[in-house]
Amino acid sequence: MRRAALMALLSALVAAVLLLGIGLVLPAWLLFTMTKAAAYGLVALGIVTLMRGGLVSFGQGLIYCLGAYASGLLASRTGITDIFVLLGIGALAGILAAGIVAPLIARYRGIFFAMLTLALSMVLYGVLAKLTFIGGSDGFNVPEPTYLGHAPDLAQADYALYAVAVLLSVIAAALSRLHFDSMAGLIALAVRENELRVEYLGASVFQVTVRNFVIAGALGGLGGTLNGFALGHIDPFFSYWTTSGEFVFIAILAGHASVGAVFLAALATELVRSFANQYFPESWQLFLGAFLLLVMLFLPNGIGSLWARLGRRRRAPAEGGGE
Amino acid sequence: MQHDHEPAMPAAGAAPVLEARGLQKRFGAVVAAADIDVAVPAGARLSLIGANGAGKTTFVNMVTGYLKPDAGRIVLAGRDITALGPRRITRLGVCRSFQIPQLCEPMSPLDNLLVAVGAGRGGVAAPGGLQGLARFFQPARSGPAVAAAEEMLARFDLGAYADQPVNELPGGVRKLIDIAMALVRRPRVLLLDEPTSGVSTDEKFPLMDRVMAALDREEVAVLFVEHDMDIVTRYSDRVLAFYAGEIIADDRPDEVLSDPAVQKYVTGTAAAAPAPAAAVAGEPDGEGADAESR
Numbered sequence: 001m002r003r004a005a006l007m008a009l010l011s012a013l014v015a016a017v018l019l020l021g022i023g024l025v026l027p028a029w030l031l032f033t034m035t036k037a038a039a040y041g042l043v044a045l046g047i048v049t050l051m052r053g054g055l056v057s058f059g060q061g062l063i064y065c066l067g068a069y070a071s072g073l074l075a076s077r078t079g080i081t082d083i084f085v086l087l088g089i090g091a092l093a094g095i096l097a098a099g100i101v102a103p104l105i106a107r108y109r110g111i112f113f114a115m116l117t118l119a120l121s122m123v124l125y126g127v128l129a130k131l132t133f134i135g136g137s138d139g140f141n142v143p144e145p146t147y148l149g150h151a152p153d154l155a156q157a158d159y160a161l162y163a164v165a166v167l168l169s170v171i172a173a174a175l176s177r178l179h180f181d182s183m184a185g186l187i188a189l190a191v192r193e194n195e196l197r198v199e200y201l202g203a204s205v206f207q208v209t210v211r212n213f214v215i216a217g218a219l220g221g222l223g224g225t226l227n228g229f230a231l232g233h234i235d236p237f238f239s240y241w242t243t244s245g246e247f248v249f250i251a252i253l254a255g256h257a258s259v260g261a262v263f264l265a266a267l268a269t270e271l272v273r274s275f276a277n278q279y280f281p282e283s284w285q286l287f288l289g290a291f292l293l294l295v296m297l298f299l300p301n302g303i304g305s306l307w308a309r310l311g312r313r314r315r316a317p318a319e320g321g322g323e
Numbered sequence: 324m325q326h327d328h329e330p331a332m333p334a335a336g337a338a339p340v341l342e343a344r345g346l347q348k349r350f351g352a353v354v355a356a357a358d359i360d361v362a363v364p365a366g367a368r369l370s371l372i373g374a375n376g377a378g379k380t381t382f383v384n385m386v387t388g389y390l391k392p393d394a395g396r397i398v399l400a401g402r403d404i405t406a407l408g409p410r411r412i413t414r415l416g417v418c419r420s421f422q423i424p425q426l427c428e429p430m431s432p433l434d435n436l437l438v439a440v441g442a443g444r445g446g447v448a449a450p451g452g453l454q455g456l457a458r459f460f461q462p463a464r465s466g467p468a469v470a471a472a473e474e475m476l477a478r479f480d481l482g483a484y485a486d487q488p489v490n491e492l493p494g495g496v497r498k499l500i501d502i503a504m505a506l507v508r509r510p511r512v513l514l515l516d517e518p519t520s521g522v523s524t525d526e527k528f529p530l531m532d533r534v535m536a537a538l539d540r541e542e543v544a545v546l547f548v549e550h551d552m553d554i555v556t557r558y559s560d561r562v563l564a565f566y567a568g569e570i571i572a573d574d575r576p577d578e579v580l581s582d583p584a585v586q587k588y589v590t591g592t593a594a595a596a597p598a599p600a601a602a603v604a605g606e607p608d609g610e611g612a613d614a615e616s617r
Contacts, residue, residue, distance in 0.1 A: 004462055178460040178462075181463060181464075182461060183437070183444070183463040184459060186438055187438055187442055190435075193427035194428070197421075198438065201442035201443060201508070202414045202508070203443075
């Protein structure tokens with residue numbers, strides 16, 4: 001329904017204005033946390049896209065890391081520091097990597113798909129750790145990004161990157177919502193439920209998987225670039241399996257009903273992590289684990305199912321999905 | 324248009340919509356299709372009968388492209404489809420339903436039908452540029468797709484169930500949804516795999532009446548794979564009897580069912596006819612089992 005599409009765009013616009021406004025008064029540490037959450041949310045949104053087609057990638061760190069390295073190396077070696085160019089390069093690297101990997105793994109399902117992606121990301125980790133001319137296991141620093149020729153001073157730099165992160169997330173969320181509600185999105189859900197039938201109806205399960213993986217690739221490359229420049233440092237740990245695990249963690253926390261929930265879940269994870277890390281440096285993972293356990297117990301379809309369910313009850317039962 | 328073919332419009336005396344010539348298929352020593360010749364005109368209501376392993380499923384799988392014949396040709400509306408892949412054949416107008424309904428479980432009947440409409444578009448890559456992008460992002464529940472899906476639900480009298488999860492619906496309704504998913508593609512040839520299996524005896528005629536009423540306005544050629552001779556007699560205008568990979572009878576239902584060979588080898592109604600040695604030896608059980616359970 002057109003109205004649903006309009007609603008997605010409208011809520012994206014409102015979210016963007018609100019977040020940009022709030023950003024002006026937030027303390028620097030929270031701006032940084034939210035920028036990181038946006039980066040993680042983008043990658044997790046890619047995993048959610050795959051999950052809707054019935055697959056989970058445990059190696060999204062591969063794409064994320066390649067995006068960060070491609071844009072980071074470009075910035076540190078050539079001096080091209082415009083954030084929009086760098087994001088474009090990061091996304092392109094993600095798309096390329098996903099485009100090469102996808103046809104090789106798209107025939108696999110379930111645990112085999114997950115393990116193959118995990119293995120590939122660990123291969124990249126091993127290779128990058130050995131490549132001393134790009135920093136080896138220490139990685140390398142990246143310069144401060146510029147914004148369409150404008151180089152903000154130190155006080156504004158955090159907000160500038162935050163603003164870019166907000167815009168990027170809002171656009172990605174709106175486009176993903178439209179994609180999920182489109183015919184392609186519906187067929188992806190059908191693939192998850194009954195591959196045999198989808199093939200007998202004339203659609204290619206392979207094609208659906210490749211498309212979703214490439215979309216996840218673009219999102220992963222963007223997330224890697226964003227986080228690389230937020231941290232100012234990129235290293236092979238971007239491709240380590242625990243990094244990939246965090247993306248899956250966020251995706252499961254969010255569920256696949258709502259795209260906004262993905263970013264909320266990313267923010268919640270980041271906040272729990274920062275606080276627990278600060279007050280219980282030895283046992284912060286325990287808190288993260290307990291948090292996930294609670295969500296899985298009480299909201300097995302993720303936090304996004306909370307308002308997706310409310311929305312369905314309010315509206316006529318005819319419309320599915322939430323914002 | 325969401326379909327890449329026009330519905331078959333048969334003129335009087337037109338060429339058959341589906342034609343198989345000299346189809347042969349062997350699985351090792353088992354002959355699943357000996358030398359099958361069939362011509363199916365548009366609008367036909369054709370039953371395929373035969374014991375398990377007689378070659379019905381092999382025939383269906385060859386027509387849908389999931390098995391390639393060792394020899395022979397399959398022609399759909401004048402076009403040789405023998406070498407084409409299953410998805411291509413589906414998009415050219417051969418659709419099937421399943422003995423055990425193959426639905427997308429927690430989704431609603433409406434969404435299941437929308438998937439059927441959308442899957443037939445054959446990828447979303449069609450027009451490039453902005454127009455293609457706009458089409459890609461067009462909501463699934465919009466435009467002609469939802470109209471086609473709702474029309475098909477109404478035709479099977481399933482409108483009341485449109486938004487319930489299909490896993491909560493009774494077996495007969497699920498059967499109908501399964502058939503509606505195949506029919507919403509406006510196929511030239513519709514293969515119904517045991518439409519009444521798993522349905523109680525007093526439900527099977529009402530169910531078939533609804534199916535036949537829904538098919539009534541369609542020029543589609545319908546091929547039932549069926550074990551129930553009441554259904555065969557009542558709803559088909561022609562019967563193919565399979566035995567050991569061959570078609571041993573091809574005629575009106577009453578003619579075929581009174582044929583001594585059919586009574587002996589297929590329906591088992593011949594008085595005091597012990598199964599001949601050939602019938603037992605020629606029973607190819609390697610093939611049917613897994614394919615038929617789909």
